[in-house]
Amino acid sequence: xxxxxxxxxxxxxxxxxxxxxxxxxxxxxxxxxxxxxxxxxxxxxxxxxxxxxxxxxxxxxxxxxxxxxxxxxxxxxxxxxxxxxxxxxxxxxxxxxxxxxxxxx
Amino acid sequence: xxxxxxxxxxxxxxxxxxxxxxxxxxxxxxxxxxxxxxxxxxxxxxxxxxxxxxxxxxxxxxxxxxxxxxxxxxxxxxxxxxxxxxxxxxxxxxxxxxxxxxxxxxxxxxxxxxxxxxxxxxxxxxxxxxxxxxxxxxxxxxxxxxxxxxxxxxxxxxxxxxxxxxxxxxxxxxxxxxxxxxxxxxxxxxxxxxxxxxxxxxxxxxxxxxxxxxxxxxxxxxxxx
Numbered sequence: 001x002x003x004x005x006x007x008x009x010x011x012x013x014x015x016x017x018x019x020x021x022x023x024x025x026x027x028x029x030x031x032x033x034x035x036x037x038x039x040x041x042x043x044x045x046x047x048x049x050x051x052x053x054x055x056x057x058x059x060x061x062x063x064x065x066x067x068x069x070x071x072x073x074x075x076x077x078x079x080x081x082x083x084x085x086x087x088x089x090x091x092x093x094x095x096x097x098x099x100x101x102x103x104x105x
Numbered sequence: 106x107x108x109x110x111x112x113x114x115x116x117x118x119x120x121x122x123x124x125x126x127x128x129x130x131x132x133x134x135x136x137x138x139x140x141x142x143x144x145x146x147x148x149x150x151x152x153x154x155x156x157x158x159x160x161x162x163x164x165x166x167x168x169x170x171x172x173x174x175x176x177x178x179x180x181x182x183x184x185x186x187x188x189x190x191x192x193x194x195x196x197x198x199x200x201x202x203x204x205x206x207x208x209x210x211x212x213x214x215x216x217x218x219x220x221x222x223x224x225x226x227x228x229x230x231x232x233x234x235x236x237x238x239x240x241x242x243x244x245x246x247x248x249x250x251x252x253x254x255x256x257x258x259x260x261x262x263x264x265x266x267x268x269x270x271x272x273x274x275x276x277x278x279x280x281x282x283x284x285x286x287x288x289x290x291x292x293x294x295x296x297x298x299x300x301x302x303x304x305x306x307x308x309x310x311x312x313x314x315x316x317x318x319x320x321x322x323x324x325x326x327x328x329x330x
Binding site: 013015016017018064066068069070071072073090091092093 | 189190195197198204205234235240252253255256257
């Protein structure tokens, strides 16, 4: 099972301040998929790739949100146990920090 | 014909007043009062506080998305720097707040109405883009807003006035004059726009960008620093 599988709460900085969203990742037949839930909107992640790197498990994806505002976002994060850190980027704006922790139902 | 200028909390006064003056001058001096120019808000008649030193203007009616004519959306004024997490009400914060109001569905209706032309000055188009109304459109905004505009799925252009059909958007601050002059030209012809230019001792500059005709064979690129 890919270590990203499960539920996460992520915080990411955007031009209008930090926003929070819950993510769910699952794996079927070796393919990892994910969805994000934030501001009353559920969005499927696209171009999701995961892999082992020397600094741990890595994941990158894209997502298009319409709430709280319309943005194209790109993520690149590393997973260590129950925490996740990395960067997100809206279009060609500067990269900003993302942090997350695993949540249990 | 009607011109409705949409006020929202934190609007930039010049984005409102520059086009307002151009339309008023065109209408009163040269068009026998052909224009009915009003300040409106999504919420109806109310005093609306701008983003500049608390200056207020009064909206006298609710925005009517099906009133034939022009709807003009100004940008916001406020700090450019500062951390919204620490309470800084930056221009993107003000625009996003406006984009979350009932103005967006009203303006979406106006954009679908063939008798209404939606226009924007400065950050106005960025607010519409944040509200999802500029998907795939060629849109102009203030130069500082271009990277964020692109991140909303719009195609950011650099003209002073950009005409993308259902949305005519202008760049930063002073381009509100150019926008209103080009709208007078579009609806009433160049002699009316020119008469206002003479009266204002100001000449609109720059060619309005439109997605017609030949595209330039090459576009020079700025050197990367």
